[in-house]
Amino acid sequence: MSPSIPGSFYEHTHTVFGHHKSKIFQWIFSIDHKRVSILYLFSMLAFFLVAVGLALSMRLELFSPGQDIMSPQRYNQVFTMHGVIMIFLFIVPGIPAALGNFLLPLQIGARDVSFPKLNLLSWWLYMFGAILAVASLFVGDGFADTGWTFYAPYSIKTGTNVIWALTAAFILGLASILTGINFVTTIHRLRAPGMTFFKMPLFVWGLYSTAWIQILATPIVGVSLVMVIFERVFGVGFFDPTKGGDPVLFEHMFWIYSHPAVYLMILPAFGIASEIVPTFCRKPIFGYRSIAISSAMIAGVGYLVWGHHMFTSGISDMVKLIFSLLTFFVAIPTGVKFFDWIATMYKASIDFKAPMVWTVGTFVTFIIGGLTGLILGTIGVNVYFHDTYFVVAHFHYTMLGGVAFLMFAGFHYWLPKFTGRMYSEKHAIRAFYTVFVGFNLLWFPMFLAGAFGMPRRYFDYLPEFEIYHKLSGVGSWIFAIGIVYMLVTLYRGWRYGEPAGPNPWNATTLEWQIPSPPQLENFGEIPYVDFKPYEYKNGEPVHRMDLSVKEGQGHG
Amino acid sequence: MDKKVEVAYDKEGNAHEIVDFNDDYIGAKIGFWLFLFTEVMIFGSMFLIYAFYLFQFDEAFVTSSGGLNLFLGGTNTVILLISALCMGLSLVKLRNGDVLTCKRYLWLTIVLAVVFLGIKYVEWNTEISHGIYPGSAHLASMGDGAVMFFGLYFSITGLHGLHIILGIGTMLWVLGLIRSQKITPKNFVILENTALYWDLVHLVWVFVFPLFYLIY
Ligand code: HEM
Ligand SMILES: [Cu+2]
Numbered sequence: 001m002s003p004s005i006p007g008s009f010y011e012h013t014h015t016v017f018g019h020h021k022s023k024i025f026q027w028i029f030s031i032d033h034k035r036v037s038i039l040y041l042f043s044m045l046a047f048f049l050v051a052v053g054l055a056l057s058m059r060l061e062l063f064s065p066g067q068d069i070m071s072p073q074r075y076n077q078v079f080t081m082h083g084v085i086m087i088f089l090f091i092v093p094g095i096p097a098a099l100g101n102f103l104l105p106l107q108i109g110a111r112d113v114s115f116p117k118l119n120l121l122s123w124w125l126y127m128f129g130a131i132l133a134v135a136s137l138f139v140g141d142g143f144a145d146t147g148w149t150f151y152a153p154y155s156i157k158t159g160t161n162v163i164w165a166l167t168a169a170f171i172l173g174l175a176s177i178l179t180g181i182n183f184v185t186t187i188h189r190l191r192a193p194g195m196t197f198f199k200m201p202l203f204v205w206g207l208y209s210t211a212w213i214q215i216l217a218t219p220i221v222g223v224s225l226v227m228v229i230f231e232r233v234f235g236v237g238f239f240d241p242t243k244g245g246d247p248v249l250f251e252h253m254f255w256i257y258s259h260p261a262v263y264l265m266i267l268p269a270f271g272i273a274s275e276i277v278p279t280f281c282r283k284p285i286f287g288y289r290s291i292a293i294s295s296a297m298i299a300g301v302g303y304l305v306w307g308h309h310m311f312t313s314g315i316s317d318m319v320k321l322i323f324s325l326l327t328f329f330v331a332i333p334t335g336v337k338f339f340d341w342i343a344t345m346y347k348a349s350i351d352f353k354a355p356m357v358w359t360v361g362t363f364v365t366f367i368i369g370g371l372t373g374l375i376l377g378t379i380g381v382n383v384y385f386h387d388t389y390f391v392v393a394h395f396h397y398t399m400l401g402g403v404a405f406l407m408f409a410g411f412h413y414w415l416p417k418f419t420g421r422m423y424s425e426k427h428a429i430r431a432f433y434t435v436f437v438g439f440n441l442l443w444f445p446m447f448l449a450g451a452f453g454m455p456r457r458y459f460d461y462l463p464e465f466e467i468y469h470k471l472s473g474v475g476s477w478i479f480a481i482g483i484v485y486m487l488v489t490l491y492r493g494w495r496y497g498e499p500a501g502p503n504p505w506n507a508t509t510l511e512w513q514i515p516s517p518p519q520l521e522n523f524g525e526i527p528y529v530d531f532k533p534y535e536y537k538n539g540e541p542v543h544r545m546d547l548s549v550k551e552g553q554g555h556g
Numbered sequence: 557m558d559k560k561v562e563v564a565y566d567k568e569g570n571a572h573e574i575v576d577f578n579d580d581y582i583g584a585k586i587g588f589w590l591f592l593f594t595e596v597m598i599f600g601s602m603f604l605i606y607a608f609y610l611f612q613f614d615e616a617f618v619t620s621s622g623g624l625n626l627f628l629g630g631t632n633t634v635i636l637l638i639s640a641l642c643m644g645l646s647l648v649k650l651r652n653g654d655v656l657t658c659k660r661y662l663w664l665t666i667v668l669a670v671v672f673l674g675i676k677y678v679e680w681n682t683e684i685s686h687g688i689y690p691g692s693a694h695l696a697s698m699g700d701g702a703v704m705f706f707g708l709y710f711s712i713t714g715l716h717g718l719h720i721i722l723g724i725g726t727m728l729w730v731l732g733l734i735r736s737q738k739i740t741p742k743n744f745v746i747l748e749n750t751a752l753y754w755d756l757v758h759l760v761w762v763f764v765f766p767l768f769y770l771i772y
Contacts, residue, residue, distance in 0.1 A: 235691025244700025
């Protein structure tokens, strides 16, 4: 499945149990962070495509009013499965585990992550959780129908396989925690000599903040999920009002994790933007420190705002006010980042290659998502918009039009590093416009539908909403075609593209100073890093190094 | 373990050591502390839930607490305390090069952990035989506060018991590693981390015990 470029990690690997003849075992038992990353990448993309398929079937059901292709019960299961896969299998692990795993050691000048075996274990856990979730389709009453939020008390009462989905989510959470622990340790221990925290690339900063959220927030949702499992298996009663339990408590526990989880998704994505912008503007990034610190600030403030998901759940007015105010605060560090990127682009001669086009396109969609988030953070308006399609449109603009789009930008940016080959620029740009048009057609009408009162999680609607769903349905097809187009373009680049050389973009961070694809254990010689990550002078990188020669054979 | 140290040179020509991901002692410690942090978050949020319901059902909690066997719970606290001491001593012995005594202390820790589980089993058994277990009709008849108290009791002590079982498994694994010389008086970070873990298990119990047994 890989191009043979001599000496690269596609030929050599470390595995857990000695050497294996079988190519497959060399992959699934490999403890090289680059191989683990690619394992994650492919499994994650496979699940992404399944979830897109589920989404298309939902849009088809909603194309006209009334029941068309599935029963209401089935619709509930489909949107739950769509949500569970997209959140727990695609967007949460997506950037850290798939791109971060590959790039983090390269960017800080390390030969691997701190715990390579643990890294492989995370992937195994991830697959185990995923298989568990999928398997629940074929048992008893099928996949859970609670929505990905598993709100009690319904999740305690429904007859579907909620326990399976919960267990799967718990295991996936564990995988995510292990990745977080690995990354924090790696960043603290394995930076190349001389690389202080403020000389780290900004993608590493994004991963660092994310890893802390993974460590601090995921255990809490883990506990809540286990408690729901206890409720179902043993009838304990924590969240069951008939036994004196409090369902709102579950909502608190759930959102204490799941709101910071939103930042867990977006921070590494912002990190990608911060890599791409200086590279394609050929300028040092504006406000390096403020971008780095704002990541940490977002991670911190993000912890305190979960209550905005619960404005309609009967919490007191004072609490609502506080949460509303805090929610607005998150906009500040986010705004700082955007202004820094724009200041970097100001008066630069921007090279509009696909990664940059994706990034700029994402700024548009993310700003729409972010501003509607502010609208939703306002209590009075929220009470009206709560659980309508306005919310659905908002989170697709942020998660899909923010996180997933920047992930795609990253795919284009680092494809030459992963594979040693280049994709076709022409097709990549066309794919971007297809996705972009499809996406806006798909979700923009839903803001209107939501504002006029279309509730979410409904499989049917009143006739006056038909026009929005029709537009949206057409948008979903264009979008899906664009995604496939993009993936095919990337795949063709990988198989048949022009050789890219080590540094096709004239970028400055360490990963571009070694051959593409990298060799096992990445660096021949590890440099002393006494320079900033994005140093350009007159449009040319200040430092050019050749770190490719490996002395001796290193570790066995 | 002896390997040559790799270095990078700065502009002035000074050498700086490169940390290797293999055998990174400090890295192994940091990683484990982070893991313990997640454990603290898990038990911490359970305790928060406890506090939440204690506030709502304070009277029922106090009465229910009186139904627990203070003597057995207290014995278990002492047992865990001694076991944590044994675990610490085994680490000290290993560092001093006395592998045999180290192993003996580890076995002693395991035995104490099993005794702890045995006592826990007896306790759970009496409660269950009185019809007090989650979902039982008898418990339901005792009112919402009791349901919540015993729900928390079984969940938290159960979760803690699970940690004890995992700890026993880890100690057996450590003994295997000592036998195959993967843990030696010079290379003991795994045992050190196991000891840290056991301290956490012990520490959690130090909170569990007063919360459930002593509020009466
Ligand atoms: C092809 C692109 C996508 C389409 C057409 C799509 C469509 C939909 C639809 C129709 C719903 C149901 C809304 C409702 O009835 O409330 C939904 C829910 C949801 N989607 Fe998507 N979606 C897409 C991509 C994504 C992505 C990339 C993510 C996340 C990264 C995502 C996350 C979610 C979540 C979390 C829900 C909520 C599920 C729930 O209510 O339990 N979607 N999506
Ligand atoms: Cu939120």
